[in-house]
Amino acid sequence: MNGQAMINAKPAQPGAGSRGAAPLMKAAAYGRFGPPEVVQLVQVPKPAPRQDEVLIAVHASTVSVADHRARSRSVPRGLGAFAAYGLGLLRPRHPVLGMDAAGVVEAVGENVTRFKPGDEVIAMLGGAFGGHAEYVCVHQDHAIIAKPRSMTYEEAVTLVFGGLTARGYLNQVVVEPGDSVLVNGASGAVGTAAVQLAHELGARVTAVCSGVNTELVTSLGADWVIDYTSDDFTAHAERFDVIVDCVGNVPLNRMTGSVKPGGALLLVVTDLAGLLRASRRRRKSGLLVTASVGRSRAEDLAFLVGLAEAGRYRAVIDRTYDLVDIVDAHRYVDTGRKKGNVVLRITA
Structure with missing residues (x-):
């Protein structure tokens, strides 16, 4: 969905949608660059997985400094042109922020062999964003792996971005x-x-x-x-x-x-x-x-999961917000004083 369509999206309402219409989901989205208040809770079409994709019902994501930079277009000096290319020139290219997700696989494409419905997973979404929504699709060969059994969704998602x-x-x-x-x-x-x-x-x-x-x-x-x-x-x-x-x-x-x-x-x-x-x-x-981080890999995420399950990597959570409080979450991240991760709870 492009930025202009997101500007026109309807605020989330209980029971929204009609018989025969495409299923909808709640998402925190922004249609223009600016302060935290540009992010709104809206209803958008629920994605459907392509043949190599996994559909995740998102339980938790994080509001990171990357989300702050994307939303505000506040980037290091001299990188404005690069930001415009990646994030959008006049309006956001990816209206739903969130670079990571923890949740449950709801459906898979016909070519998916690594995951099945019901699997608990964590995933890095990267520059495609999309984690601040009830559902998101991820290619099975990207950085997606089984969630640590010893962690809650809110704890597990902190392994991903940082x-x-x-x-x-x-x-x-x-x-x-x-x-x-x-x-x-x-x-x-x-x-x-x-x-x-x-x-x-x-x-x-x-x-x-x-x-x-x-x-x-x-x-x-x-x-x-x-x-x-x-x-x-x-x-x-x-x-x-x-x-x-x-x-x-x-x-x-x-x-x-x-x-x-x-x-x-x-x-x-x-x-x-x-x-x-x-x-x-x-x-x-x-x-x-x-200054290059390289490509996000599933094997690196698996390494982190292994450390967490062995008790050698700890989730660091400063604050947790519900999706309806997304503006407050952005305001806090904007202070630059968060410790570790600010977690966004998508599904209670």
Whole structure:
């Protein structure tokens, strides 16, 4: 459904629809870019799975910083043109946000062999979005996997956006026991995942976050904490084998000075200048400098599920909102102060 059609969609009403009409579902959608209030609860046609797709009845999703950026078109400096291409120029290309989903398979296409109705799953939807709705379709070969049996839907969905992003970046480096890893922005969805995954690899983890989040990040495996409100990690003499930058608030040249020779700088968030300088820095310094997360893979999601079921990966949930409170959820994410994940409960 395009943005203009979504603008004209009807607000959700109990029992909406008529005999013979296409089945409808509730969704949180936006027809123009702007503040949280542009998102409305509406009724839209329920999707039907194509031959290679799985139809998921969504129980939970998250409201992530990616949803904030897509809705507000607030992107790092210089990336506005790229955002317009991916998100839409005059109106949203994907009116229903939500990059992840946890729920139950309701139906499958005729070629689907990996899943069956009734399976409990989690899935990464990526740039196609769609998780903030009662139903969503996912190709069976994309990043979709059985939900951890030990987790609720609200807990399990936190593995997806933050976990897969952190895993995608850390997959590009070799972290051995005893290596030093610094995570800048350690208390967010990606940051809390990166701290846990680096700790799982045996690294000595330094977390950069607000001092009020010290207890949180140390409980996840951080060995040291630097309070960014009173200290600058780039001013320290210590260098790190790997820096995972989840914030993009430190100039690239200062961060590369904090990486050991042969080390890696993983830019989860960066601006256009950072993207352009990354390859030059790589050639000049010999460091691995990358701003690419790579492709979301089912095997990486399965790895995270395995850790969770073994009790070695924890869901970090700041707040949980019902779908009807979607505007409040966006308002909270817009503050930039969430810890871990903000979960959206689609189905009670």
